[in-house]
Amino acid sequence: MSGVTLNKVVKRYGNVQVIHGVDLKIEDGEFCVFVGPSGCGKSTLMRMVAGLEETTEGRIEIGDRDVTRMDPAERGVAMVFQTYALYPHMTVEENMGFGLKMTGHPKAEIKSKVAEASRILKLDPFLARKPAALSGGQRQRVAIGRAIVRGPEVFLFDEPLSNLDAELRVEMRVEIARLHNDIGATMIYVTHDQVEAMTLADKIVVLRLGRIEQVGAPLDLYRDPDNKFVAGFIGSPAMNFLDAVVTADGKVEVPALKTSVAVPVTLPAAGTKVILGIRPEHVDVTEGDALSIELTEALGGVSYDYIQADTGERLIVEERGDHRAAPGTRVSLSFDPGRAYLFDADTEARIR
CATH class of the missing domain: 3.40.50.300 (P-loop containing nucleotide triphosphate hydrolases)
Known part of the structure; x- marks a missing residue:
């Protein structure tokens, strides 16, 4: 060979x-x-x-x-x-x-x-x-x-x-x-x-x-x-991508999620537009009113929630266990910032 x-x-x-x-x-x-x-x-x-x-x-x-x-x-x-x-x-x-x-x-x-x-x-x-x-x-x-x-x-x-x-x-x-x-x-x-x-x-x-x-x-x-x-x-369902901007206090503001997160990477200058990526399996659905669930696909051991933010951006979130959020429910999303990815908004290269 x-x-x-x-x-x-x-x-x-x-x-x-x-x-x-x-x-x-x-x-x-x-x-x-x-x-x-x-x-x-x-x-x-x-x-x-x-x-x-x-x-x-x-x-x-x-x-x-x-x-x-x-x-x-x-x-x-x-x-x-x-x-x-x-x-x-x-x-x-x-x-x-x-x-x-x-x-x-x-x-x-x-x-x-x-x-x-x-x-x-x-x-x-x-x-x-x-x-x-x-x-x-x-x-x-x-x-x-x-x-x-x-x-x-x-x-x-x-x-x-x-x-x-x-x-x-x-x-x-x-x-x-x-x-x-x-x-x-x-x-x-x-x-x-x-x-x-x-x-x-x-x-x-x-x-x-x-x-x-x-x-x-x-x-x-x-x-x-x-x-x-x-x-x-790479990854199924695909990674979620959301528009974001670097803030003066060293965080990343994500309008779609109505929150700011401290992503552990070397950030560009304040005001720089970036893209935040987070995989569906790394997001948790919590009680809140930030986003609306449009559709839920129940596949047995796992379900996928299709969510639209007020900004018009869409996300997919994976849920496991017996609880499933119903369509029309208003929720908030949380995730470990260490699992988030940042990309340059212009070149789409990874920010590490």
Whole structure:
């Protein structure tokens, strides 16, 4: 197996630049997730690693090889797509072994590798079936099995769970995590779903408009975001953001909450506009009349209150336990200032 290194990688379509000098190192055996909103360049970046998109500038290495100008078949990668791309007239066994058959591998070797992939993915009962007789999750496992039998240095997953329903997505997340633990391969996974990123990744790469916003372990990005974009993208529900201003007495006034708080960071000058961020799970609902609850989503062990401030700003607050605030109730909110984040109102960079 091998790691992947991107060095000042650029992608242009004509005069339009979509990837802007990306530098990234993915260690051997690491599970790296590219995450970001639609159009951020995550799939383009993966396709450049695969060789399906030409690299305009920069260098891509897999292991100790420069693969920047190599054909996809020479790079030692295998890709699992959003669509299963299975041959409908072939059985599961034939689909999984087809790539090796086309490259002239002996039948015995193909059979052995398909059997091993089938064992790992628990596909033995389905080897004689054709794709039409499989569920969506089973088809995706066959597509993953087809990648495994090739014995690649790097596995690439391009939003492989997008076509599955919610229950199957959870099941397949577990399957992919188990697969990584079993074979220890380097894996790059693209998704717009930050829950998938948080649950699967050793390393998350947050992308926006073709640039890396931050790289780190899931909980590091959750606890220590560099800017408002990363803070809002990582975490579900998203972090609440409220307009605020630095006061002369070294506090931060938050008009939406009708309060001032002493946030333990180095504050800019008094009168500076800032953005205060606080996660829904770090806010407590208390008796008061500062805000109005518009809607409550009761999900069993947890509920989410959707709250509108008199300023027009909206917040989401998580409640646990048996008590639930009813819609229309007037409440106040409290939180530990040490759990709050401050961001520059202009640059959106974190104030630490």
